Amino acid sequence: MSLAIPNGLDNTVERPGERAPLVLGDTTYHDITEAVCQVAERPPGRGWIFGFLVAFALLNWLGICIAYLIYTGVGVWGNQAPVFWGWPIVNFVFWVGIGHAGTLISAILFLFRQEWRTSINRAAEAMTIFAVACAGTFPGIHVGRAWLAFWLAPYPSLNLWMWPQFRSPLLWDVFAVSTYGTVSLLFWYMGMVPDLATFRDRSKNKWRRMAYGILALGWTGSSRHWMRYEKAYALLAALAAPLVLSVHTIVSFDFAVSQVPGWHTTIFPPYFVAGAIFSGFAMVLTLMVPARTMLGLEKLITIRHLENMCKIILATGSIVGLAYGTEFFIAWYGQVPEEQFAFLNRALGPYWWAYLTMVSCNVLSPQLFWFRKFRTTPWLIVLVCIFVNIGMWFERFVIVVTSLSRDYLPSAWSYFHPTWVDWSMLIGSFGLFFTLFLLFCKLMPVINMAETKSTLAKQLHMKHNDEH
Amino acid sequence: MSNHAPAIKPADDPAFTLPATLSALSIPLCAGGLLALVGGWALGSFGVDVQFGMSAYLTAFIYCLTIALGAMFFVLIQHISRAGWSIVVRRVAELMMVMVVPMAVLFLPIVVTLWTGEGTIYKWDDPGYAEHHHIPAEVWANKTIYLESKFFAARAVIYFAIWIALAVYFFRGSVTQDETGEKKITERMQKWSAPALIILALSMSFAMFDWVMTLAPMWFSTMFGVYMFSGGILAAHCAVAAGTYLLQKNGAMRDEVTVEHYHDLGKYIFGFVFFWIYIGFSQYLLIWYGNIPEETIWYWHRQLGVWGALSLVLVFLHWILPFIGTMSRHVRRQPTLMFGWSVYILILHFIDVYWCVMPEVYEGSGGTLAAVGGGIGIVASILCAVGMAALMIGLILRIAGQTRVAASRDPRFGESLAFENI
Numbered sequence: 085m086s087l088a089i090p091n092g093l094d095n096t097v098e099r100p101g102e103r104a105p106l107v108l109g110d111t112t113y114h115d116i117t118e119a120v121c122q123v124a125e126r127p128p129g130r131g132w133i134f135g136f137l138v139a140f141a142l143l144n145w146l147g148i149c150i151a152y153l154i155y156t157g158v159g160v161w162g163n164q165a166p167v168f169w170g171w172p173i174v175n176f177v178f179w180v181g182i183g184h185a186g187t188l189i190s191a192i193l194f195l196f197r198q199e200w201r202t203s204i205n206r207a208a209e210a211m212t213i214f215a216v217a218c219a220g221t222f223p224g225i226h227v228g229r230a231w232l233a234f235w236l237a238p239y240p241s242l243n244l245w246m247w248p249q250f251r252s253p254l255l256w257d258v259f260a261v262s263t264y265g266t267v268s269l270l271f272w273y274m275g276m277v278p279d280l281a282t283f284r285d286r287s288k289n290k291w292r293r294m295a296y297g298i299l300a301l302g303w304t305g306s307s308r309h310w311m312r313y314e315k316a317y318a319l320l321a322a323l324a325a326p327l328v329l330s331v332h333t334i335v336s337f338d339f340a341v342s343q344v345p346g347w348h349t350t351i352f353p354p355y356f357v358a359g360a361i362f363s364g365f366a367m368v369l370t371l372m373v374p375a376r377t378m379l380g381l382e383k384l385i386t387i388r389h390l391e392n393m394c395k396i397i398l399a400t401g402s403i404v405g406l407a408y409g410t411e412f413f414i415a416w417y418g419q420v421p422e423e424q425f426a427f428l429n430r431a432l433g434p435y436w437w438a439y440l441t442m443v444s445c446n447v448l449s450p451q452l453f454w455f456r457k458f459r460t461t462p463w464l465i466v467l468v469c470i471f472v473n474i475g476m477w478f479e480r481f482v483i484v485v486t487s488l489s490r491d492y493l494p495s496a497w498s499y500f501h502p503t504w505v506d507w508s509m510l511i512g513s514f515g516l517f518f519t520l521f522l523l524f525c526k527l528m529p530v531i532n533m534a535e536t537k538s539t540l541a542k543q544l545h546m547k548h549n550d551e552h
Numbered sequence: 553m554s555n556h557a558p559a560i561k562p563a564d565d566p567a568f569t570l571p572a573t574l575s576a577l578s579i580p581l582c583a584g585g586l587l588a589l590v591g592g593w594a595l596g597s598f599g600v601d602v603q604f605g606m607s608a609y610l611t612a613f614i615y616c617l618t619i620a621l622g623a624m625f626f627v628l629i630q631h632i633s634r635a636g637w638s639i640v641v642r643r644v645a646e647l648m649m650v651m652v653v654p655m656a657v658l659f660l661p662i663v664v665t666l667w668t669g670e671g672t673i674y675k676w677d678d679p680g681y682a683e684h685h686h687i688p689a690e691v692w693a694n695k696t697i698y699l700e701s702k703f704f705a706a707r708a709v710i711y712f713a714i715w716i717a718l719a720v721y722f723f724r725g726s727v728t729q730d731e732t733g734e735k736k737i738t739e740r741m742q743k744w745s746a747p748a749l750i751i752l753a754l755s756m757s758f759a760m761f762d763w764v765m766t767l768a769p770m771w772f773s774t775m776f777g778v779y780m781f782s783g784g785i786l787a788a789h790c791a792v793a794a795g796t797y798l799l800q801k802n803g804a805m806r807d808e809v810t811v812e813h814y815h816d817l818g819k820y821i822f823g824f825v826f827f828w829i830y831i832g833f834s835q836y837l838l839i840w841y842g843n844i845p846e847e848t849i850w851y852w853h854r855q856l857g858v859w860g861a862l863s864l865v866l867v868f869l870h871w872i873l874p875f876i877g878t879m880s881r882h883v884r885r886q887p888t889l890m891f892g893w894s895v896y897i898l899i900l901h902f903i904d905v906y907w908c909v910m911p912e913v914y915e916g917s918g919g920t921l922a923a924v925g926g927g928i929g930i931v932a933s934i935l936c937a938v939g940m941a942a943l944m945i946g947l948i949l950r951i952a953g954q955t956r957v958a959a960s961r962d963p964r965f966g967e968s969l970a971f972e973n974i
Binding site for chain 2: 098326348414420
């Protein structure tokens, strides 16, 4: 088997019977180490410092808003009868969805033996964890009395001696999201141990060496270490794979178990999961496309990697589109007046603009990825992905707000108005996400060096065989 | 990927032709299958009643169709993902997917009964249904826009046109490659597999709404198409594993298909066992929890008597048992065991389809023995399914005899031969 284009930068063409290279140029093992380590070792550039300051300012603003909310009460939000689940829940579902790409890439693509995952899994997993952190913030403060949020834990609460309601999907959410967060964190950290050891060994400063030394858990790279590492990785991958499906399934149950028209529909679980993967990949691409250029990693995160992710976006976006269509069809076919009203109201009611945004961003914009040009031109990818991110936020807005604002009781109907606190918290959550992500870029190995090297090894092996 | 791949045998090597022992079975299977199918239908129609006979026939039809469409999904997925591992077993799935062509002919009796009104199983075709079930006239008027026999038949024509076009296109491409070895064919099929998958998902989902969900005219579930799809995909993977095993046992592809391929098929079977219960359970949970009468009625019918027992059979024997059984790597790497599990799941898939279709004949009937047509009804239902499946296998063997049993000139065939699990 031969390599299609050994030195060029276009590895998106793969002739049948050959496998296109995933590491480009005459990159050696040492080049990979250098390319990844220099990101963390060289002093932060102006772009990074500026980005960090903006993100950190927004994070602080989020903190101030949370303090104001807790001090004043949830009335500072736009949540009003009948829309009791306003933006906080929209933001929660939005961020949990974003957190689906990382573990999909590292667990499910690993089980599917997709080699191209090796140079993107680390950053994607990091985004997963940061997105879950953003998501976790919102239910925590949405409970109103945030200092009693620990009542969500499954134990008979102090002085009330009451257990949480186990029959409520909201409690299942607590388990689902916290399990997912824990396993993702473990998976991310465990995969990072060999690379942290590399960082430790390259450290010139005593404190740095000590810090990475502690994190590297005494990794020496012996074959016994590697054997155990690989076994643990495969096991965690198998355990994490169903979690990718379970989290957003449970989130969909939050809505679908109820009788609210527009929420109660059986297709929600797979449709939410597809939507989550869709939005997660869009966020990964939005950040990774500029990052690979700024950090000088184009030979490791190639156009082929980006193109593959675009294809996943196209596939999941189309599943989401089919689900929208199915919902509409069944609402008509079922002939239940409330359901029919709910869906017509979505498209033509007072929130028609949100629905239009959702459909054009989620269903129409990814269709551009049918064209090769859009899948292989970095700035076009980012453009489409930003639309997808916007669309997926609006999808949750449409589901939560449109359905609640037009409930069974017409006398209670009202229009939802977000307040400045709602806006601030949405923007502030991006501050949290970007602060964590920028810190990660500066402190941790952004690419899995060890696995990328194993990909390179296979590639060189194929080339070697070809020459004989 | 190993480097020292075994040499690829020439396309006309006996390893890639259907063994004589199997091709000799083609005509007896076709004839016997047809006989059993007609016999089963006649036994159901005259031993119980005409609606029952036709329902047993529909069960057999949906059983075979979901497997054929599942096989089509398998083929398309291999193309879209440029898979290397599966090339040695892909032809088996391709042969199964072509069965949508004879299935189109087998659908005719269903349309005919609908048009003549004799023994139709779709109650929406009965003019007295709305009144009898106290359905408001306005609702019924809207319902019958969709549930109308001519429109129903027209939709069926569209579904089959789509499936036949897809099956013929992808089968012909693969078979042509056996002769020419052109790489272009692979590229072309790869390109078309993406839109094909979307069209397949949409058409299959709607076909299952039309043919199975509307058996209960007032019931609806957006997930229903996905549920039928999940069972079909699982069964198709089992059919591929079982078919490949039988080919090998009779002398074909002995060196080509290795324990690695069974291992991978086993992983998918394990995964889809779980996917099936995931979809099935989610559908049940949401309907149970919402507790809205027009939705719960479907499960209520399936909770009583015989149907309730079958529901438990599905939970324990279609999910828990194979889930535990195929979990171990050891099992998945034993072709004989994988063959056993595959046949087992193929039987359970029949029960799943039976459980979806048959309770609607008498609207549940409280799950008494009369609801399954008594002993005669059970025999008739099984005869229909076995007959139709035998007929399909006979036809597959017939086509396989004229072509080859492996896409040996696929450019990734070598990769498939050399593939190893870590």
